[in-house]
Amino acid sequence: MDDPDLLELQGAEKIVVVNDRDSWIQAIDTALSEWCQGDCVLEKYWFVYRFNPQRPLTSDSADVAQEETDLAESEVRGFAVVTQTCDIVRSCDERPFVEIVPLVEVHEQQLYEIQRSRRPQYAYVPGVAELNLVADLDRVMTVEKAVVAEWERKPGCLCDDEVRALGQALTRKRARFAFPDDFTDFARKLQKRLRDKHDKATEEGEALRALREIRVRAEPSWSSSEIRLIFWFIRDENQSQFKGIGWDQFLNQWLQLIPESGRYKNVEGSVVALEDMTAKEYVESDPLDLDHLSS
Numbered sequence: 001m002d003d004p005d006l007l008e009l010q011g012a013e014k015i016v017v018v019n020d021r022d023s024w025i026q027a028i029d030t031a032l033s034e035w036c037q038g039d040c041v042l043e044k045y046w047f048v049y050r051f052n053p054q055r056p057l058t059s060d061s062a063d064v065a066q067e068e069t070d071l072a073e074s075e076v077r078g079f080a081v082v083t084q085t086c087d088i089v090r091s092c093d094e095r096p097f098v099e100i101v102p103l104v105e106v107h108e109q110q111l112y113e114i115q116r117s118r119r120p121q122y123a124y125v126p127g128v129a130e131l132n133l134v135a136d137l138d139r140v141m142t143v144e145k146a147v148v149a150e151w152e153r154k155p156g157c158l159c160d161d162e163v164r165a166l167g168q169a170l171t172r173k174r175a176r177f178a179f180p181d182d183f184t185d186f187a188r189k190l191q192k193r194l195r196d197k198h199d200k201a202t203e204e205g206e207a208l209r210a211l212r213e214i215r216v217r218a219e220p221s222w223s224s225s226e227i228r229l230i231f232w233f234i235r236d237e238n239q240s241q242f243k244g245i246g247w248d249q250f251l252n253q254w255l256q257l258i259p260e261s262g263r264y265k266n267v268e269g270s271v272v273a274l275e276d277m278t279a280k281e282y283v284e285s286d287p288l289d290l291d292h293l294s295s
Contacts, residue, residue, distance in 0.1 A: 025091065025092060025093045027149070028092045028145055028146050028149045029089075029091050029092055031148075031149035031150075032088055032089060032092065032145050032148060032149060033089055034153065035081060035085075035088050035089070035148065035153060036081075036085045036088065036155070036156070036157065036163070037081060037082060037083060037084055037085045037088065037156075037157075037163070037166065037167070037170075038080060038081065038082075038125055038127070038135075038156030038157045038162075038163070038166045039080070039081050039127075039153050039154065039155055039156045040078055040079065040080045040081070040103060040125060040127060040128050040133075040153075040154040040155075040156050041078050041079050041148075041151040041152060041153070041154060042077065042078040042103070042128065042131075042133075042152075042154050043078060043152075044075060044076075044077070045075075045076050045077075045078060045079060045102075046073040046074065046075060046076070047073065047074045047075075047076050047079075047102045047139055047141055048071060048072070048073050048141060049061075049071070049072055049074070049139065049141070050070055050071055050072075051065075051070055051071075051072050052070070053065045053066075053068075053069070053070055056072075058072070058074070060072045060073065060074045074102070074139075076102035076103060076104065077102070077103045077104065077105060077131075077133055078102070078103040078128075078133070078154075079100040079101065079102060079103060079141075080100065080101055080102075080103055080123070080125055080128075080135040080156060081098055081099070081100050081148065081156075082099050082100065082101050082123075082135070082137075082140070082170055083097075083098040083099045088145075092144070092145040092146065095145075096144050096145055096146075097142050097143070097144060097145070098142070098143060098144075098145055098148055099140050099141070099142055100140070100141050100142075100143055100148075101123075101135045101136055101137055101139055101140055101141070102135075102136050102139055102141075103125075103128060103133040103134065103135060103136070104122075104133065104134060104136045105131070105132050105133055106122070106132055106133075106134055107132070108132070109199060110122075110134075111124070111129065111132055111134065112209075114134050115129070116212065116213075117165075117168070117169060117172065117212075117213060117287075118213075120137070120169070120172045120173050120176060121136065121137055121138050121173070122134045122135060122136060122137060122169075123135040123137055123166060123169040123170060123173070124165070124166070124169065125156045125157070125166065126156065126157055126158060126162045127154055127155050127156040127157065127158065128154065128156070137169075137170070137173045172287070176287075177286035177287075179222075179286070180222055182262060182263065183222070183264075186258065186261055186262060186264055187258055189257040189258070190254060190257040190258050193253075193254065193257055194208060194214075203242040203243050203245050204242075204250060204253075206242050207242050207245075207247070207250050210235055210236045210242075211233055211234060211235055211236075212234045212235065212236060212274070213234050213287050213288075214231065214232070214233055214234070214287070214288040215231070215232045215234065215282070215285035215286060215287050215288070216229060216230065216231050216232070216285060216286055216288060217229070217230045217232075217281070217284055217285035217286070224263070225263060226263060226265045227263050227264050227265065227266075228265065228266040228267075228268070229258075229264050229266070229267045229268070230268050230269070230270075230285070231254075231255075231258075231267070231268070231269035231270070232269070232270055232272055232277060232281070232285060233247075233251065233254070233269065233270070233271045233272070234271075234272055234273070234274060234277070235247065235271055235272070235273055236273075237273050237274075237275075247271040248271070250271070251269055251270070251271050254269065255267065255268075255269050
């Protein structure tokens with residue numbers, strides 16, 4: 001195209017050529033009008049990030065550390081848009097940027113754990129899950145909307161429940177509770193048990209995989225000199241027994257690993273379904289996850 005002021009945007013069915021700012025702003029806004037949080041683009045792309053040439057921490061940054069640059073690129077399978085939908089569809093003249101994260105391939109067990117919200121580094125994106133791809137939330141890149149306007153959109157979520165679950169995964173990444181160090185020491189035996197047994201082909205392993213999440217509440221607060229701990233092991237609604245072994249037996253085994261100690265004077269626990277908890281109990285408790293449970 002000879003005129004540098006001309007912009008060519010490729011849509012699904014046609015090419016739009018415009019030569020004034022108002023027109024190509026409108027073209028970009030139209031192209032972004034169908035995009036939602038979680039939508040993806042699938043092709044070979046490059047994630048760009050800044051690094052310290054004197055102390056490169058990744059293989060990609062080490063490869064270019066001697067090239068008088070502090071920008072590195074990593075090849076990725078594609079991107080997922082993590083900007084909220086309401087901001088994506090606002091005019092690019094007012095809000096020109098969106099945030100994207102790379103898609104990475106994981107194995108089946110990791111995909112299952114990510115879907116169950118147990119690895120907050122990642123987000124489960126239903127639209128690309130059949131490819132074993134997930135969103136890597138540790139890496140975020142900003143691009144202008146005119147870049148996204150040229151991408152072929154792959155829907156990430158297809159229903160309200162999927163949209164809600166993705167939003168919760170994005171929130172969890174930034175809002176995880178920082179447990180006190182003495183709690184980590186206190187719960188170490190339980191943590192090891194959950195790690196060791198989770199993937200085993202046993203009744204206990206099956207029970208652990210049937211948990212939606214594990215939450216813990218400190219009363220009156222985490223900063224108190226004496227604390228009552230309440231663990232909620234939130235189960236799938238339809239799972240009640242595992243080859244004749246009920247939840248109560250597993251619960252007793254788990255609670256024996258966290259006896260009263262130090263500030264933690266009283267330790268209780270229950271296996272519940274979501275509908276068994278009050279909203280107050282849920283919001284006043286904090287989730288445990290496999291990233292936290294790992295040493």
